[in-house]
């Protein structure tokens with residue numbers, strides 16, 4: 001079983017270690033006798049604009065990463081070599097970089113993926129030490145990550161998965177659970193926003209979904225949760241032009257002045273839809289250049305060589 005599935009399952013359980021160690025989805029289901037994969041991920045329901053312009057104070061820092069270094073767990077293979085990044089409320093950050101530069105590793109380290117060990121540096125999320133928290137606590141705190149390759153969860157219907165995720169998150173916030181009908185009412189407009197058929201709700205999570213359908217489903221999960229920081233790892237990969245527009249519109253519809261988005265992408269086209277506040281270029285485990293949307297356009301036009309020559 002993919003470690004990221006375990007990670008998501010871990011978010012759902014009061015005993016995260018059990019889930020992290022369990023080898024299969026079904027073993028987690030059987031061991032817990034509770035519905036699995038509650039996936040306490042957060043989302044964003046963001047409405048930027050008016051609210052932002054009416055604020056006098058500067059936006060709060062959501063995430064501050066300083067000097068972060070990390071290795072592949074149990075090895076001395078260093079992947080992150082001094083990451084520094086500050087994300088404030090209302091911002092959209094895009095991380096770009098050549099294959100293998102460490103973009104996905106960075107996002108996985110933030111959500112507590114067990115494949116990596118932090119060896120140095122700090123990450124403060126909403127004023128608290130992120131690395132002191134278990135993966136599920138990071139989710140409870142408002143961190144969400146969409147996966148580059150969303151995995152299938154046989155035996156768990158999408159509807160159950162989404163409702164349990166939503167209710168687990170609500171429970172963590174001290175809010176009452178949503179019953180099936182209430183939840184459907186809550187979910188329906190989100191499905192429509194993503195141009196997804198309700199038939200996807202009856203199917204098992206991601207089972208038999210096309211690549212693009214899986215990506216839409218990731219954003220649907222994002223939409224039913226309430227994250228302060230949504231990390232979207234290559235959410236644009238494998239999407240046709242219509243799906244890209246739907247997914248981007250849905251993400252934009254979730255934005256508000258108190259949350260933020262961190263996108264990992266290889267392509268400028270996503271940034272035409274989801275406008276970045278900052279674009280960062282990663283190389284060999286660290287951010288080597290930061291700019292605005294223009295940086296991504298320069299990259300698109302001339303490639304990484306051109307950027308190096310211009311720096």
Ligand SMILES: Nc1ncnc2c1ncn2[C@@H]1O[C@H](COP(=O)(O)OP(=O)(O)OP(=O)(O)O)[C@@H](O)[C@H]1O
Pocket residue numbers: 072077079097098099100101102103104105106115
């Ligand atoms: N679990 C692991 N074991 C061994 N090497 C790893 C592991 N995870 C990441 N790496 C290596 O770390 C480097 C960074 O990988 P990562 O997936 O973070 O890059 P990326 O910038 O996201 O790449 P891409 O753009 O191709 O998705 C790669 O060389 C990769 O092979």
